Amino acid sequence: MTEIPKIQKGCIFYENGGEIIYKDIPVPKPKANEILINVKYSGVCHTDLHAWHGDWPLDTKLPLVGGHEGAGVVVAKGENVTNFEIGDYAGIKWLNGSCMGCEYCQQGAEPNCPDADLSGYTHDGSFQQYATADAVQAAKIPKDADLAAIAPILCAGVTVYKALKTADLRPGQWVAVSGAGGGLGSLAIQYATAMGLRVLAIDGGDEKGDLCKELGAEVYVDFMKEKDIVKTIQDATNGGPHGVINVSVSELAISQSCDYVRALGKTRYC
Ligand SMILES: [Zn+2]
Ligand SMILES: [Zn+2]
The missing domain is CATH 3.90.180.10 (Medium-chain alcohol dehydrogenases, catalytic domain)
Known part of the structure; x- marks a missing residue:
């Protein structure tokens, strides 16, 4: 010893x-x-x-x-x-x-x-x-x-894993991950994909988009380019995702994502 x-x-x-x-x-x-x-x-x-x-x-x-x-x-x-x-x-x-x-x-x-x-x-x-x-x-x-x-799983990973578990989603349902290309979001995409969920990733820039797709996201929405982000998300997910994981850290992204979370209809809040 x-x-x-x-x-x-x-x-x-x-x-x-x-x-x-x-x-x-x-x-x-x-x-x-x-x-x-x-x-x-x-x-x-x-x-x-x-x-x-x-x-x-x-x-x-x-x-x-x-x-x-x-x-x-x-x-x-x-x-x-x-x-x-x-x-x-x-x-x-x-x-x-x-x-x-x-x-x-x-x-x-x-x-x-x-x-x-x-x-x-x-x-x-x-x-x-x-x-x-x-x-x-x-x-x-x-x-x-x-x-x-x-x-990094011990905080970043645990945080999004718990959100996904408590969201109580079923395989095949859509989950939107806001801040998907960051530390927490990139883990959320991987857990969600492993859980059989369909992931719509939201973040800014092509580089983040490439990473999100690589990790398993089916759809990438660049919030800096979209004019009507709510409509884009609803169109891509047949009326809105079944859950939203919001792990954005910028105030702007949070306020924007709250707006579209509110507008998404069948969304559960995580
Ligand atoms: Zn922490
Ligand atoms: Zn106690």
């Missing part, structure tokens, strides 16, 4: 918007319910930027190590942990832990828990070599998985 060091490298900031410093910091000790993960890869999410700026209504902890898309190997665990063994692959998600006692937690809606502990926000996250996560919420990762490919 490899020795766990007392000191590690991490990216930390001491005030919101302040300098992010790459430096030696202590390796955290897992609590009774936690695992300690040697992070091999971490994605970077737009939310990490908000945590750094501190421009969300919820305060971050300070100082803070950001990151909530971490994939790595379990190197230690607290005495109450029974579902992970040393050497298992594990993932650090946005939801680091929750109370498991409130109504939300008991219904499987832990992200709504009023006491939710958030990786890279209220709990030091994956921008360090060793990070802790609640063993109940940490993601189980199969041993033969490519950890580099898994890292």
Whole structure:
């Protein structure tokens, strides 16, 4: 067994918007319910930027190590942990832990828990070599998985996968993905295609269009070129898609997509 060091490298900031410093910091000790993960890869999410700026209504902890898309190997665990063994692959998600006692937690809606502990926000996250996560919420990762490919799945992938699952669509139905050529959208196209859905991808530019088609989208709508985007989408999907996944980040794209989502008729909202 490899020795766990007392000191590690991490990216930390001491005030919101302040300098992010790459430096030696202590390796955290897992609590009774936690695992300690040697992070091999971490994605970077737009939310990490908000945590750094501190421009969300919820305060971050300070100082803070950001990151909530971490994939790595379990190197230690607290005495109450029974579902992970040393050497298992594990993932650090946005939801680091929750109370498991409130109504939300008991219904499987832990992200709504009023006491939710958030990786890279209220709990030091994956921008360090060793990070802790609640063993109940940490993601189980199969041993033969490519950890580099898994890292962005832990937020970007989970987000669109959940939207597609809760949209309750059936194979053969249409789903429109807005922001389809981006980090979340490109994953949404692949999941939707694997679920047997027909994908109408919305984004801007030929390059995004080529990527969307390559990933499985049947139709690509370039919102920068279309004059009547609602009509185009309705015509392409026999009256409107059965679901819409909206993962655009630009304000303009969001307001435009909300307009056509409202106009699409048989759409369910995701
Ligand atoms: Zn995220
Ligand atoms: Zn709870």
